[in-house]
Amino acid sequence: MNPLAISDDGTDDDQILDMGFRPLDEPYRKFIMPHYRYDEEIDDSFKSEALAEGEVGKAIKAQNEAKQKAAEEEAKRVVEKAAAE
Numbered sequence: 300m301n302p303l304a305i306s307d308d309g310t311d312d313d314q315i316l317d318m319g320f321r322p323l324d325e326p327y328r329k330f331i332m333p334h335y336r337y338d339e340e341i342d343d344s345f346k347s348e349a350l351a352e353g354e355v356g357k358a359i360k361a362q363n364e365a366k367q368k369a370a371e372e373e374a375k376r377v378v379e380k381a382a383a384e
Contacts (some may be wrong), residue, residue: 309323322328 309321
C-alpha cells in the first residue's frame with residue numbers, strides 16, 4: 300500500500316510527532332450554521348408567490364373563459380342576424 304495515498308486529517312499528529320499540532324479541520328468542527336432572521340421571510344415569500352401564481356392562473360382562466368363565451372354569443376347573434384335577412 301502506498302502511504303501517500305492515505306488521507307491524513309491531522310487528528311493523530313500529537314501522538315505521532317508530540318509537537319502539539321492543531322487538527323487541520325478544527326475551524327470547521329467548531330462551525331455552527333447560523334440561523335438567519337430572514338429564513339422565515341424567504342419561506343413565506345415562496346409560499347406567497349406559489350399562492351399568487353395559482354390565484355392569478357385561476358383569474359386568467361376565468362377571464363379567458365368569459366371572453367370565449369362572449370365571442371361565441373356574438374358569433375351566434377351574427378349568424379342569427381344573417382339568417383333572418
